[in-house]
Amino acid sequence: MTAIDAQSQPWWKRGVIYHCYVRSFLDSNGDGIGDLPGLTCKLDALRNGTPSSLGIEGLWLSPVYPSPNRDFGYDISDYRSIDPMYGTMEDFDRLVAGASARGIHLIMDLVVNHSSTEHAWFRQARTSRENPFHDYYLWSDGTNGKPPNNWGSSFGGSAWEWNEQTHEFYLHSFLKEQPDLNWRNHRLRKDIHDIMRFWMDRGVDGFRLDVANYYVKDAQLRGNSHEFVIAQPMPGNPSKTLFIPMSREVYDHTVDQPETHDALREMRGVIDEKPGRMMVGEIAQHTLDQVLSYYGDGQNELNLVFNFFFFVRRFRAKDFRDIIERTLDLLPEDAWPAWVLSSHDVIRAVSRYHCSPPMTKSMIGLLLTLKGTPFLYNGEELGLANTLLPRRLLQDPVAKRYWPLPVGRDGERTPMPWDATPNAGFTTGIPWLPVSAPAMSYSAESADPTSVLSFTRRLSWFRSHHSALNAGDMSIVAGPSDTCLCFTRRSSAEHLTITINLSDQTVAIPRGSFTSDQTPLFNTEEQPSMDSLAPWEVRIADTSA
Template sequence: MKKTWWKEAVVYQVYWRSFYDSNGDGIGDLEGLLLKLHYIKDLGADVIWLNPMYQSPDKDNGYDISDYYGVMEKAGNMETVERLITEVHNLGMKIIMDLVVNHTSDQHPWFLESRSSKDNPKRDWYIWKDAKDGKEPNNWRSYFAPSPWTLEEETGQYYFHSFAAEQPDLNWENREVREEIYRIMRFWLDKGIDGFRMDVINLLAKQKDFRDAANPYDLSYLGNNPGIHEYLQEMNHEVLKHYDIMTVGEIPFVTPEDGLLYVGEDRNELHTLFHFQVADDMPSWDMLRYKEIQKQWYEGLKGKGWNSQFLNNHDHTRQVTRYGNDGEYRVESAKLLGTLVHTMPGTPYIFQGEEIGMTGVLFEDISDYRDIAMKNKYNELVGRGEDPVQVLKDLQPLSRDNSRTPVQWDDSENAGFTSGIPWIKVNPNYKEINVKRELETQDSVFHYYKKLIALRKENEVMVYGDYADHSDGQEELYIYTRSFGEVTWLIVLNQSEETNEVKLPEIAHGTGKELLLGNYAEIPEGDSEDKLVMRPYEGRIYRILNKR
């Protein structure tokens, strides 16, 4: 396994519109990010992942791009981007940008040309099909709508969109499309960015015949189709291999065996990936399932490819609310989940606000939500006659807006995020949970994350160490080791509201152990050489001494 900077990095995701507003328009911006760069540096992150800031009508918060060479006015301008890249590098960090090339905005000049007539030169840049029996070409669904097909009245054909109708999919079979995408990638890499997070990159290739799905609600037919690896290998050959960069693919619907095809070091495609066997397929905490997922991915990629570790991002509810305890044990739980992510094999990701234990939110009315996926689903279900109150209640827990409320900087109005009216409401708990308080409190979540990140930087065992689970079948306890050379670390986590007695694995029997980090201030009475007493949501990292 090769050692590389991106394997050793800790990535901090900036959803800029909710990060910090510098001009009082209620929307975070890149100037606001520039003002807070030292905060990210102080935390210890190495890489900033910046969500899309390209020119966009903003129907899906920037994931509908109308000009890949332009910058959304809400975010800033090209001069701001260039200054941001320079300042990030001056601080010894790197920056990667979202690459959204499965689809564009329906306002992109390419699509405006494509939809204008059947014989337009750019007609084949997108996917157009005739009606089938007077209806949509097949029975598929999209992520954001009941059908991925929208009828263009003037030409009488349907265009395909995996997401919203305002996000038509590009036709990657068209060589001209691919060459233009490669030009765009070179443009930004030549600006000095350090890589890409590639949005739904495994959706680029489509099923050739667009046949009906046996179960249209299982959207896996949208991804991992024949031709995808040829596209990515071509992308690597044409662009990626010529730069010292980091690439991470957002790749749903994959097993470890599939994932290795994308990130295998001998495959010449991508460096690492986000799979979603946790975030998409585990709506609430399931310890046994989580252990199984980690074991399968570790064994599937060991020595051949690289994983990413995360429990939340801009599309998934904040981890302490979804997978932890955001009430009585919010602080302990936030630290435990951070410990879990940062001690697992792979590159850890921090989503803005996670490092202070920010929580999800429950807005009282659908009008307070901005998530296009949630609002479309709400309208679909209510349109069928379902009870609006119950529909809202059912959709709230996994709404993407749970993670998109503004970063809570202090306890002033609007959590110090903006002097204007925020584009989405601030979480009401900002008086208690905010950066200012975290920085002033020595045992805060923030300061714990700093220690956790520093440990990873100083100890290769956290990056390259072998992984072994020693708690198979235990539903509340997670006990595992990381080993590298002569060094072995033991991680013990009690994901429970109850105090649990832990019998240590044989590897720790009769040996000394040094506590490197724990999320409680003091160790309780009752511990012995082969037994620990773990309090609710307690996590500890030990170095095993005198290893047998």
């Protein structure tokens, strides 16, 4: 594949996609909440055509629709408008225009496993069993005044809530204010397809599908099975000594139902009505082969599926190598991987792995050189860690319900630091959560050529100019040490070898190895040694000869 061929690849295969938690990005009006005008004024930081920006291809927005915000926008009350706290539809159009002018493709978060109880559909559905919208949701009479089965909410308690007006239960896989939609209803599906067309007509280039494998539930409402496990905390969780024996719900009748694939194929048909559009899906709960099944044959379901398995791996070359090899082996022939290190729902990778800045660079170096599309969560380019918050400042309903267990999501959602002004330039008001690490602001790291931000910009720029990295094949090869991850990326134009030292020890490079005689094209170190790799070093060499 030549460099020209690489540019003919779909945009969502070529470059970095940036995950923007809008509420925490930049506040333009002093109310303490990030908004669309704030994001628009920072687009040049994301892409401006020079190495001084991140050079992203795609921008995924957290939900900005009207919402009562019981779950911070993932409970939508109107799918065709913008929440006033984020701005107006005109503000959205200005964001689309500004992004497009810079070559940035916009991705909306589409949350259609459930709506808000305040959505017009549900407000009508709950009034009468005969209402035309009643079948837009999932209902059951229950048994002797109790829920029909043992299905549990992912946020705790039963997934069934009593509705007094119709004397029946409705299903909610998450909060009771988030009733599940009935994907077996074809009128509902048509409405969702029309919502997608509405936003595509306004210039949206793609959708991130929230919990896409939850859509269809078992028609017979059979109970889920349970398994006994010893629950262990995720790497980096402060409760690292907490091991809890528990009975865990398997979700065998609420997740990954075969009919969900039919629904996604229909949605793919809608996406393909306009050239250059895409869908990326969040597939939760299950094994790698189940996750990758949502590509379909590689061309007829999701364009991209998040690979979250880095979230539960230790920071070792062996662990990363294992999940990378398995992913590439199991991936359908025409499918393209999507890699993630952090998100708005999971402890930031810097905190999970207790990263120093050099260690953070090695982690970002891995993310941006693998075959596939890298998703970068806002703040990751600065090396931000989770913020520890006292109970009185918690906002997340999960954090409040399970306090003092550290299972909430506020820590990874704190506002971005921009400069040395009060509240790190995020807001002139009182921020909705304390601002992250003011000392690691955009302005401070921009001025430091050795910062994580400078490294990320430099590598993203390098990636965008090398067809082997943004479109080439990949093979894992033996490295100079077990602590190193080494792989090749190849296009018809070039053959690159990437070596990443994932340890705090210097690693000798044997004389005569494939990298010992090659001058690095890209390197973490200003003056790399040809005989060794420094701790956490990322090295990219041209091994075409």
